[in-house]
Amino acid sequence: MRGHDGHAHDEYGYNEYGYDKYAYEPFAVTVDLAVLTLRAGALHVLLVERGQEPYAGRWALPGGFVLPDESAETAARRELAEETGLKDVSGLHLEQLRTYSEPGRDPRMRVVSVAFAALLPDAPEPTGGGDALQARWQPYGDVGPLAFDHDRILADAHDRVGAKFEYTCLATAFCPPEFTLGELQQVYETVWGTGLDRPNFRRKVLATPGFVEPVPGGARLTGGRGKPAALYRAGAATALHPPLLRPPREGRSA
Amino acid sequence: MRGHDGHAHDEYGYNEYGYDKYAYEPFAVTVDLAVLTLRAGALHVLLVERGQEPYAGRWALPGGFVLPDESAETAARRELAEETGLKDVSGLHLEQLRTYSEPGRDPRMRVVSVAFAALLPDAPEPTGGGDALQARWQPYGDVGPLAFDHDRILADAHDRVGAKFEYTCLATAFCPPEFTLGELQQVYETVWGTGLDRPNFRRKVLATPGFVEPVPGGARLTGGRGKPAALYRAGAATALHPPLLRPPREGRSA
DNA sequence: CTTTTTATAGTCGTAGTGACTATTAAAAGG
DNA sequence: CCTTTTAATAGTCACTACGACTATAAAAAG
DSSP: OOSHHHHHHTTTOTTTTOTTTTOSOOBEEEEEEEEEEEETTEEEEEEEEOOSSSSTTOEEOOEEEOOTTOOHHHHHHHHHHHHHOOSOOTTSEEEEEEEEOOTTSSSSSOEEEEEEEEEOSSOOOOSOOSSSOOEEEEETTOOOOOSTTHHHHHHHHHHHHHHHHHHBSGGGGGSOSSEEHHHHHHHHHHHHTSOOOHHHHHHHHHHSTTTEEEEEEEEOOSSOSSSOOEEEEEOSOOBOSSOOOOOOOSOOOO | OOSHHHHHHTTTOTTTTOTTTTOSOOBEEEEEEEEEEEETTEEEEEEEEOOSSSSTTOEEOOEEEOOTTOOHHHHHHHHHHHHHOOSOOTTSEEEEEEEEOOTTSSSSSOEEEEEEEEEOSSOOOOSOOSSSOOEEEEETTTOOOOSTTHHHHHHHHHHHHHHHHHHBSGGGGGSOSSEEHHHHHHHHHHHHTSOOOHHHHHHHHHHSTTTEEEEEEEEOOSSOSSSOOEEEEEOSOOBOSSOOOOOOOSOOOO
16 A cells, blocks of 8 residues: 555555455455353363365364354354254353454465354253264363364453453353352353452342342242252343452562 | 245345345445543543534544445545545554444444554644644543434443453553553553553553563663663553453452 | 652541351251 | 252341442642
């Protein structure tokens, strides 16, 4: 570009970088999904095994191309439905993380990928896998080196979700429609990797209007081993004011 | 796609959506920049006037194409340097906001735009404008309807910056290398649109280790009308724990 | 020399929270 | 059946952080 004037004259100036003539290399645009869920008190990620080079045999985040008539969000939700096999993904929390566009991130060509994080309450086993290549849940932390820059995307997803837990009500997205405060606390503890004091957590959650609301009648009895816990639903609030800060990491400079 | 299996087999399967054959419409990838600064105690945005259809004569956020060998971040920094005329933009805060990919956002073709927010300490007048088309600072809030979906991008940038002010030290990015606490407070007040109690703000900032550090010797004398204020530099900290929450908006349901 | 202006210091009450202890209500084990 | 175990719930206490304020200091403006 010829500096500011050239740009101002020709913003989206296809004469200069003419799209029709393919005067510059066009981009493939994909979405990559970090689909997170909790199974048996541990954070799990949905991964697919690649069947082609590059990274054949390596695990990768699910994803795919953005089709001509789709937005990235639409493509992400379509992929989410395909990969999880869920009938209805309209209520699931899907959050755009950021876009990864390093020139060398796909060795074959220029691929710009819009990354999303998706949060699932329950974890149905992915329905695919009639052939050799599989899709399955893997515990976060046990994931080896993933294909492309998916390790980084996954780490960014975890960071973002953990940070949003502090000042939003996002944690309920990991919970089924009705849940106990103990379950909600486990969500926090699993994602943050820290323990939380139960009475204090309870006090905080209940003191935040709209975070959770008690289900009209019941308390859960059969399953639990201790005193039955009251059931709650996610409330209407989305923000957490004041926030629920995670305990600060140890080891600060004196 | 044929569901999960088809995808797992063919992630980035260029046989299915073959890039080489242009079997699907490729995308143009651009960056759009919300360049923010403070002039005379008001938030300003860098805008350029469009010279071509669509939206000819309308103001728009600066931006441009991502070149074949660039990442979106590199392209954004290059555009930032071009638009502002600054020699060195390496130290400026540049933050990726999100990617806008609605199919109809550019009437001519499929354009996916990665949006960034940039924060400038001082506001040099943009150096362009030898021709009819201009680039200039406009007060945030006075911006009329912008081209494309740039109103939304700008609003998203403002939201993001305001939110990050609560739990990061980002506000110093609007300040010159040495600044007073009064100036820093004005940055907060301008971006948030609220007044803050001066002694309390001072107490909070100074109590957060690494937010600001006093400049070795001096206090500012000549300019100010009252007691000279001590000068500070931005510290090494990036996060704010506990956060500096903005005063809650009035009007909550009883 | 007084007034104005702004920076800085300090006070007081309270909301929020970390660290606890105590009680309750179920299942599990003998 | 009674005891132990487990987990939910209730409550206490001290301390921190913060909102609202008053007081003092040091400069320019009049």
